[in-house]
Amino acid sequence: MTFLRPVLCFCLVALFLSCSESTKERASYGEALGTTYSIKYYSEDIIPLDKALDSIFERVNQSMSTYRDSSDISKINQGDSLVKVDSLFQAVFVISKQVWKDSNRYFDPTVGDLVNQYGFGPEAGSKEIDSVAIDSLMQFVGFEKLELKGDRLIKESPQVYLDFNAIAKGYTIDLIGHYMDSKEIEDYLIEVGGELLAKGVNRERGSYWTVGIDDPMQEEGQRELTATIELRNRAMATSGNYRKHRTDPETGALYVHTINPLTGFAQKSDLLSVTVLAENCALADAYATAFMAMGYDLSKLLLSKNDKLDAFLIYSTLEGEMKEFATPGFEELMKDL
Structure with missing residues (x-):
């Protein structure tokens, strides 16, 4: 299963900037959800974290993986109307609906068929991309075509295809955070595929966790930071398909191509990349996806109206110049490189 967002973005890997050891410092590393994870925490006792992680990843896969034919979401997409969805699915549905409304539909988990049509996702292949093909799919796109009644998902049409890949990874990180909280772990940093959730402090430094954000103009395989921030008891998600940007031959402006869920077309x-800070990683994940589709102006407008989000935007002007914008809340967390 892969929770990398197709077309809309490719996660920037945030870097841990402290690697010192101590008797109370513990860590867990591995692979899951089609990517890697790294967890650092401080505890007097060793907790059964690996066992808990296996359970969390399995529950998420069985509930929401479009890459597993036997998962609940796959059965729903195959037309099974009798599936009873679990609490994880229900929670992600509710958060998705919140972001869908707040972003004026730019975040829409029903674009899965469009993603497949463009050659990404679990059903990718060589398919025609023209107005006729896109129009035929758009009649089944729209989160308003879904309704959650208890543990049953009601679809307006059996052909509506649901895909939580743009939020499920962030939600998985939140589940891991809930587990750490249940074990009374006060200081931890959780990273899965470049997305992060931090609580407390890095005890080696005696300060909040410091993380880095990749420079979107670096060559593939290289790693240069464009910014570092203190992550103070918040979640962070970074999105961008900046390494596949295009240059307008007339203006010199840089662009990336994303699917617009309102039109169906790329x-x-x-926006070359966006880093979002939120109270939980599911929200950060979803808004990062929405912003990439919205572009700079609409993203900045939404941020001015939502005081629970902070963000760092890297964008290109019409003249081809790369610029940065940070909300005041984000800016105060930034540190010198």
């Missing part, structure tokens, strides 16, 4: 976006 469109130019002047």
